[in-house]
Amino acid sequence: MSPDPATGAPLRRIAHLDMDAFYASVELLRYPQLKGLPVVIGGGRRRLDDALRAKYADLPTHEIPVAAFPLLKDYTGRGVITTATYAARQFGVGSAMGLMKAAKLAPQAILLPVDFEEVRKYSRQFKSIITEIAPVMQDRGVDEVYIDFTHVPGGQRAGGRVLARLIQKSIFEATGLTCSVGVAPNKLLAKMASEFNKPNGISVIYEADVQTRVWPLPVRKINGIGPKAEARLHKLHLHTIGDIAAQPREWLVDNFGKSYGAWMHDAAWGRDDRPVQTESEPVSMSRETTFERDLHAVRDRAELGAIFTELCERVAGDLQRKGYVGKTIGVKLRYGDFKIVTRDQTLPEYTADAKTIRHTAGLCLKRVDLTRRFRLLGVRVGTLARTEDAQTLRPEAAPADLPLTGELF
């Protein structure tokens, strides 16, 4: 089953590779004594492990006694789980779950904060191993990629399984990290397939497998069907992907709209011709923060002003470091009831200047209801261009000498 017997052209073979419990696995490299134990990564506001590292500064990290690690039950504050080890998942905890809720389910689990530096280091490393073997790779965040196997030597052997194993093995030998791979005719199916055999597994599927291996799955397994669409499908008595595939396209279009309905029909039939894209330009950059307690624009003005300024400075720093400027400045608030509002404003010129961003974001803030307490504040810059391509607003041409710190309005 390598090339198409009719045309002789190679079969399209797309892989999706997903690092297993990536953030947690990276920590286990540093603390191998925690292997097999329930470990949860997340939070990070209280750096419980700072104390740990300070206390055992004279010991290599792998010799720190297990009993010394911070436990989930001792955590207080807002935050969610980024990743849980498979041992921790046994307790019913997993990604995106609130830490306080998780603490009730797995009080004895060890809790470590996210170490972005370390995670990014391993992310770069595993991706460069992949591109050395198979150059057509698309980034999908820190721990996932799509890879086009179609024209890679050996990419057709056993439907891609041989190449998948080579990549898996190369990553493990270089880093000690495992991953799961799905190989399929397209990205949509590859993404599903990579979940079939986790962790450290490989799953190969063909077009002809859609009926037997994909149709029995719940609708949520389609990447792009989230909780809202799932609920609507359930109301229409559609529970499996096969249930969707059995509906006429027009019926789906009538119920879900021209674009989403048609896409859903294609997805249920395993059809997807999106290319693996090796390059992409960012659309926006943002920074946001959730406060330890809900804040009020008037009563907590000084604190909010400082946070606001810092968010603007960080976005500006991100833009400058990465060589971008933007034209649309916006703010985001999340109220105590979790309702989100956004306001934005487009400038006549591009900028990456903290003061200009701060001033414009401040104008946006004036347009939202600030009488209610809120839990999150964010600053966003969109409509980006590379600095060297853009006609930018020079900082000294920005509205001068406005109160830019400690002042929200």
Next chain:
DNA sequence: TCTGGGGTCCTAGGACCC
């Protein structure tokens, strides 16, 4: 003591232009 942070894409209405 529910519910992070950084993104993308889509929709939809109004402004504005030809």
Next chain:
DNA sequence: TCTGGGGTCCTAGGACCC
């Protein structure tokens, strides 16, 4: 003189993903 159509930009919200 009774109501064109297309196109683009801007803004706000929402779904979804990792």
